Amino acid sequence: MSPDHVLLARTLFATSLAMHIIYATLGVGIPLMVTVAEVTYALTGDSDYAIMAKRWTRGFTVLLAVSITTGTTVALQLSLLWPRFMQVVGQVIALPFLIEIFAFFVEALFMSIYVYAADRIPHRWRIASVAFVAVGAAASALLITDANAFMNTPRGFRMVEGRAVDVHPWQAVFNPALPTEDAHVLVSAYMTVAFITAAVAAHGLLRRAHSDRVREHQYKALMLSLALGGLFGIFTAIAGDASGKFIARYQPEKLAVAEGLFHTQAHAPLVIGGWVDGVHQRVIGGIELPGLLSWLATDRFDGVVKGLDAFPRDTWPPLYVHLLFDAMVGIGMLLVLLAIAAWLVKTVRRGQRFPFPRWLLWLVAASGPLAMAAIECGWIYAEVARQPWIIYHVMRTADAVTPAPYVGVLCVLFVGLYILLSVGTVLVMRGYFRRHPLAEEIEPGPISPRRVVWLP
Amino acid sequence: MNEPLWGAAVLWTAVFIYAMAGSIDFGAGFWSMVYRREKDTRASVIANRYLSPLWEVTNVFLVLFAVALVGMFPSAAYALGSVLLVPGNLILILLTIRTVFLVYTHAVHRHQSGLRTVSGITGLVIPALLMTVFPVAQGGFLRHTGGHWTLSLASLFSHWTTYSYIALGLTSELYLSSLFLADYARVAGDDSAFQVYRRNALWLGPVTMLAALFTLWAIPSSAAWLRRDLAGQSTLFIASAACFLVAMAVLWRGSDVRRRWYRLSVVASVAQYALAMIAYGRAHLPYLVYPSFTIANSFTNMEMFRAAVLVLLIGIAILFPGFVWFWRLFLENKGYVGKLE
Ligand code: HDD
Ligand code: HEM
Ligand code: HEM
Numbered sequence: 176m177s178p179d180h181v182l183l184a185r186t187l188f189a190t191s192l193a194m195h196i197i198y199a200t201l202g203v204g205i206p207l208m209v210t211v212a213e214v215t216y217a218l219t220g221d222s223d224y225a226i227m228a229k230r231w232t233r234g235f236t237v238l239l240a241v242s243i244t245t246g247t248t249v250a251l252q253l254s255l256l257w258p259r260f261m262q263v264v265g266q267v268i269a270l271p272f273l274i275e276i277f278a279f280f281v282e283a284l285f286m287s288i289y290v291y292a293a294d295r296i297p298h299r300w301r302i303a304s305v306a307f308v309a310v311g312a313a314a315s316a317l318l319i320t321d322a323n324a325f326m327n328t329p330r331g332f333r334m335v336e337g338r339a340v341d342v343h344p345w346q347a348v349f350n351p352a353l354p355t356e357d358a359h360v361l362v363s364a365y366m367t368v369a370f371i372t373a374a375v376a377a378h379g380l381l382r383r384a385h386s387d388r389v390r391e392h393q394y395k396a397l398m399l400s401l402a403l404g405g406l407f408g409i410f411t412a413i414a415g416d417a418s419g420k421f422i423a424r425y426q427p428e429k430l431a432v433a434e435g436l437f438h439t440q441a442h443a444p445l446v447i448g449g450w451v452d453g454v455h456q457r458v459i460g461g462i463e464l465p466g467l468l469s470w471l472a473t474d475r476f477d478g479v480v481k482g483l484d485a486f487p488r489d490t491w492p493p494l495y496v497h498l499l500f501d502a503m504v505g506i507g508m509l510l511v512l513l514a515i516a517a518w519l520v521k522t523v524r525r526g527q528r529f530p531f532p533r534w535l536l537w538l539v540a541a542s543g544p545l546a547m548a549a550i551e552c553g554w555i556y557a558e559v560a561r562q563p564w565i566i567y568h569v570m571r572t573a574d575a576v577t578p579a580p581y582v583g584v585l586c587v588l589f590v591g592l593y594i595l596l597s598v599g600t601v602l603v604m605r606g607y608f609r610r611h612p613l614a615e616e617i618e619p620g621p622i623s624p625r626r627v628v629w630l631p
Numbered sequence: 632m633n634e635p636l637w638g639a640a641v642l643w644t645a646v647f648i649y650a651m652a653g654s655i656d657f658g659a660g661f662w663s664m665v666y667r668r669e670k671d672t673r674a675s676v677i678a679n680r681y682l683s684p685l686w687e688v689t690n691v692f693l694v695l696f697a698v699a700l701v702g703m704f705p706s707a708a709y710a711l712g713s714v715l716l717v718p719g720n721l722i723l724i725l726l727t728i729r730t731v732f733l734v735y736t737h738a739v740h741r742h743q744s745g746l747r748t749v750s751g752i753t754g755l756v757i758p759a760l761l762m763t764v765f766p767v768a769q770g771g772f773l774r775h776t777g778g779h780w781t782l783s784l785a786s787l788f789s790h791w792t793t794y795s796y797i798a799l800g801l802t803s804e805l806y807l808s809s810l811f812l813a814d815y816a817r818v819a820g821d822d823s824a825f826q827v828y829r830r831n832a833l834w835l836g837p838v839t840m841l842a843a844l845f846t847l848w849a850i851p852s853s854a855a856w857l858r859r860d861l862a863g864q865s866t867l868f869i870a871s872a873a874c875f876l877v878a879m880a881v882l883w884r885g886s887d888v889r890r891r892w893y894r895l896s897v898v899a900s901v902a903q904y905a906l907a908m909i910a911y912g913r914a915h916l917p918y919l920v921y922p923s924f925t926i927a928n929s930f931t932n933m934e935m936f937r938a939a940v941l942v943l944l945i946g947i948a949i950l951f952p953g954f955v956w957f958w959r960l961f962l963e964n965k966g967y968v969g970k971l972e
Binding site: 233236237239240241243244245246247248250251252254255256258259261262263264265266267269270272273274275276277279280281283284285286287288291292295296339340342343344345577578579581582585588589592596599600603604606607 | 726
C-alpha cells in the first residue's frame, strides 16, 4: 500500500476518533455529575440540585446521540479501514468489544428509563437508573480502552504466518497496560467534565444582568464542579505518573520521544517545551530540569532511561509528540492549581456571598475547553507515539490498512459531516437553553433546604 | 451442531433482531414523515412515541452484529471489511445524519418537517444500502487480485439481483413497521392511527410476497448454488407462507381497535420472517461469503469461541430483567403510549 493511502486512512480514522472522544468523554462524565446532583438533592432537599440534574441531563440527551453515532462509526470503521488488524482482534481480543455491547445496553436502557419514564417511577429508582447510566458509560470507556491497552502491550497469543496461535483471550484482556491506562482515562474524563460544568457556570456568571437568585444557583453548580474537578485532577496526575512509569518499562521509545531523549542515560533531564530537532538530536529551546525524568521514570535520580538510540531509526515515532505530551501535562498541572486557587479565594473571602472576582471566573470559563484539549493531546500522543506499530512490535499500521480505493473522498465527506454535527449540536443546545432560561426553571423565592451542602 | 454452526446461529440471530427492530425504527421514521401534515390522525405522533426510546437499543444490535462477526468469524469480517469500505461508510454517514437529526427534532421544536424529511428519506436509503450485503455474500461480485479482495461496485449495481434484495428489504420494512405501529396504536386505544396502519399493512403484505418471488427469480446463474439450496428448504418456506396467511387473515378480520387478538398478526409475521430467515440461512451454509469463506475456514479459535459464548450468556442473563422493565415501561404501557405530545 502506498504511504499516501495509509496516511489518508489514518487521517480518516483519527478524525472520527477525535470527534467521538469529545462526546464520549462527556458521556462518561455527565451521568456521574447528574448522579452526584441527584444524590445531593435527595440528602439536602435543596431543589437547586434537582434543577442542575435536570438541565445537565437535557444537554446530555443531545450529546449522547452524537456520542452513539460517532461511536458506531468508529466501531465499524475499525473493520472497514483496518481489516487485517481486526482479523487479529477477532482471534485474540474480541472480548472487551463483546462485553462492551452489554455496557451499551445497560446505558441505553437506563437512559431511556431515566429520561422518558422519570415521572412514573419513584425517586429512589430514578437515582438508581441514572447511576446505572454512569456505570454503563464508565464500563464502556474502560472496556474500549482495554482494547487500546492491548494494542500497546499485546499478550496472550503468538503470530505464526499471519495466524494467531496459542490464544489465551483472558490473558489478552488482562494485559499489563490495562490498570494504568484504564485508571488514567476514567479519572481524566471525570476531571474534564467537572471543569466543563464549572466553565458553563462561570460563563453564566460572567454575563451581568442576573438576579441574585440565579447567581446563587450558578455558584452552587460552580463550587460543586470545581471541588470535583480539583479532586479528579489530583487523581489524574497520580494516574498519569503511573502511566509514565509504565511506559518507561514497557514502551520506552514512547517515553523517549515524549521527552526528546536521544541518548540512553542516567540522570536523564525532564525537558519542558522546546522543539525536538531530529537532525542534531537535541531539543531546541526547552527548559531542562536535570535528573527529573530519571526520577519520574524509575523513582531514582540516577536511574537509567532508554533513549531513542536504543531503537532502530525506522521505528522512531514522529518527534512532534513531545509538544502534545507537554501540553497534556501542563494543562493538568494548571487546572489543579486553578482549583486550589479558587479554594484559597473562597476561604479568604469567606464572608462574601459571591466571592469570586471576574478574572478568576474568566480562568474557570477557559478551564473546560482546556481540559478537553488535554484529552485530545493525550490520545494523539498515545496513538501517534506508538507508530509505526498498530499492535506494538507485532503488526505495522501500513500492513493493516484496507486495499479499497476512495479513502480520500470519504475523508472529505466525513470532515464535512463532523463540521455539520459540531455546528448543529452547538446551535441546538444554545437554542434549547435560550428558550428554557435558568431563571424560569429554578424556584423563584429563597429556598430553605433541610441541610446545607458542605464543600471544602 | 458443531461450533462454527453455533457461531453462525448467534450471528444470524443478531441479524434477525436487527432486521425486526431496524424495520420498525426506520419504518417509523418514514411513516412519521408521510403523516407529518395530517391533522386528523395521530399516526405521526404514534410513530414518534415509538421511536424515541427505541433507536438507541436498535443501534446497539448493529454494533453487536459487527462485533460478533469479528469475534466469531474474523476471516469473513476481514473479507467483508476489505471490500465494503465505500457502501459501509456511506451507511455510517447517513446513519449519523439520521440519528442526530432525529434527536435535534426533539430538542428544538422548530424545523420539524424539514428534519423529519431527513429522517424519513434516510429511513429508506439506509436499509437499501444494508441489503446490498446479501448479493455481495452470494458471490459473483468479488475478485481476488494481488493478494487481496476487491468489489466491483459497477457490476454490483448493474445487476437485477441487487435491486431485488433492496425491494424485498424496503417492502418488508414498511410492512412490518405498519403492523407494529398498528398494534402500538391499539395498545394506546387510538382508532384513527390504528386504521391507517392496518390499511397500510393490508396492501403491503402481498407486495412483500411479490418482492420475495422476484428475489428468487433474480438470483443470477453465478449463484446457482444458492437457488438450488433454497429449493431444498421448501418445507420451511411453506411454513413461513402459512404464517403470512394467518397474519393477513387476522388483519382482514380485525378492524376493531379493541380486539386484543390483533397481536396475533404481529406474532405470526415475526414467525413468518423468522422461518424464512432460517430457511435462507440454512441454504446459504456453509458459505458466509461465496465461494472462499465458509463458516469452517473463517471460524475463530476454540479458546476465543468458548470465552465469547460465556460472555454472551452471562451478559444476556444479567440484562434480561432490564429488558423486561423496559418493555413494561414503554411498549406495553398505555400511560406512555397514549400520552399526547
Ligand atoms: C484531562 C486530561 C488529561 C490530563 C490532565 C493528563 N492526561 Fe495523560 N492522558 C490522557 C488525559 C490526560 C488521556 C486522554 O486519557 C490519555 C490518552 C491515552 C490514555 O491512555 O490516556 C493520556 C495518556 C497519557 C500517557 C500515555 C499512556 C499510554 O500511552 O499508554 C502518559 C504517560 C500520561 N498520560 C501521563 C500524564 C501525566 C504525567 C499527567 C500529569 C498531570 C497527565 N497525563 C495529565
Ligand atoms: C478516543 C480517543 C482516541 C483518539 C483521539 C485516537 C486518536 C488516534 C490518532 C490521532 C490516530 C492516528 C495515529 C497516526 O496517524 O499516527 C489513531 C490511530 C488508531 N487508533 Fe486511536 N485514538 C483513540 C482511541 C483509540 C482506541 C480506544 C482504539 C482501540 C480500540 C484505537 C485504535 C486505533 C487504531 C486501530 C488506529 C489506526 C492505526 C494507527 O495509526 O495506529 N484508538 N488514533
Ligand atoms: C477511549 C476512548 C473511548 C471512550 C472513552 C468511549 C466511550 C464511549 C461512550 C461513553 C459511549 C456512549 C455509549 C452509549 O451511550 O451507548 C460510546 C459510544 C460508542 N463507542 Fe466509544 N469510546 C471510546 C472509543 C471508542 C472506540 C475506539 C470505538 C470503536 C471500537 C468505540 C465504539 C463505540 C460505539 C460502537 C458506540 C455506540 C454504542 C451504541 O450503539 O450505543 N468507542 N463510547
